[in-house]
Amino acid sequence: MRRARALVVLAAVWALARPLAAQRAPGEVLTRGVILYEELQLERAVTLLREVVSPSSAATEAERAQAMKYLGAAFALLGQRDSAIAYFRRTLERDPFVDLDPAMFTAQERQLFAIARQRTFVVGVRALSDTAFVPGQGGVSLRFVTTQRARVQAIVRRAGDEAPVAEFRWTAEGASASPWDGLDQKGERLPSGRYQLDVTATATTDSASDTLLLRFEVAYDHESLEDSLVFDATSLLPERRPPSIARSRLASGLAVAAFAVAVPSAIGNGDLGGTRKHALVMASVSASGGIATFLFLRRGSGIPANVLENARRREEHVRLNREIRERNAARLAAARMIITPVSGESR
């Protein structure tokens, strides 16, 4: 009875363990496979690495490429030359930028990898991280690679637009920097937004060709821009006098005239019977001044000093905005272009 119970438990554990083992993260399996490869436990390494590249695996493209590289290396050490080359080719097809580090891989492995490279023609492109640049003053932060000497043509298009924005060609072998300076065909900066890069590479030796598509975002990094100043119309002085002011000026003139008329009576000594001629002349002039001012202001005359001051304030506003535009233009001219792949690195 006890023996039967133990068998049941064992069977249950085994039944649960298998799915758990199968659910191990591909990254962990890859790491374990690489360690086994480095420990020269090649058969066991191959088993784990094959698990990573199997179609049912959830491994990423990068993990698959890495696993294939180590599979190729393992088979090279195992003396299975054709398998090694086959895996190396599959590696290059997935990631043309892959290479074998002489410090980590043997000459035998690298020799087979070189053969795989000769038999495989692919082109790849990769956006360099943290490599902003000023358009027109350097190459874009893209790096290309071809596994063989090839003529490469790259066409930049705005996403969803057939018309090319920029087009450039060059001959490359291995890794190469982009000859594109980030400007369009008119020599102007690309507007920020989404673009695609169509690359066609044709091998110079056997006319083999390969194409790839890279979708990327173009953005610019620059100092924050200043907002232009909004002109505050309330800061302007009145340029015309309100007609109501005319009445107050008339009243002032008439008041001074009345004062002058009143002075001989109010201040003068009646016993002396002083002259009123001076007072009347003064009153006439004051009243005339008030009336003339009234008539002049009633037409709603302008205020030249305020007109000049307002013109000065408007010019000052225009000048400040012009300086802001110039500063912003300088900042935009010095803006650094940033290229970010939309869907990861593309081969």
Added chain:
Amino acid sequence: MTVRRLGWLAASLMCVAPLRAQLPVTTGVSMSLAEHRVTAGAGLERSSGTMFGLSATTVVPWQALEARASLRAGSLGAHEQSAFDRDVGEVSLVMSLPVSGWIALEGGVVVRRYESSLAAQRWVWGEVGLQGRHVMLDDALRVSAGISIMPWVSVSGVSRPDLAVAAHSALGYSAGRLTATIRYGLERFDFPARNQVRRLEELSSLELGVAWKIR
């Protein structure tokens, strides 16, 4: 004594010299039509004539205090045969302190001399007053009116008046540095009765002036 005066003079010049280059200065000439009336027991004596004057005005930075010094002189012809023609000379220094855009306090000292073939008389008085000002049209047209009292009057040969008041009104028109003014003024002096005779004096003047702002 002379040394002390020279010291004061030197100190004054040292203070004034730096200001001289900074202060705005306006100088002007004027012509006044004046009528003088006086009664002192021998009936009313009237005399009138023309006086000519020079003036200089500046504005001190402190409180926008305006200082005006003027000199007037002329002859007044007697209207009655019993009266005498007289010459008049006058020096005045008047300060005007704005207390608001409309109102200014005025104060000054006037020294005047009447001289006829019979006698000469010197008047000295201090006056304080209020002046209302109003700008009619920007800085071009201004009017003003004011009233003053003379709390301290000294007249040679005559006791102090028991009433001394003055009033004036003026209008000025400026065009650039040039300012034309017309000013009406009336001064009244009522002296206390002596031997049942009361002396009354009054001077009315209408002054036309032209001033030029030097700086």
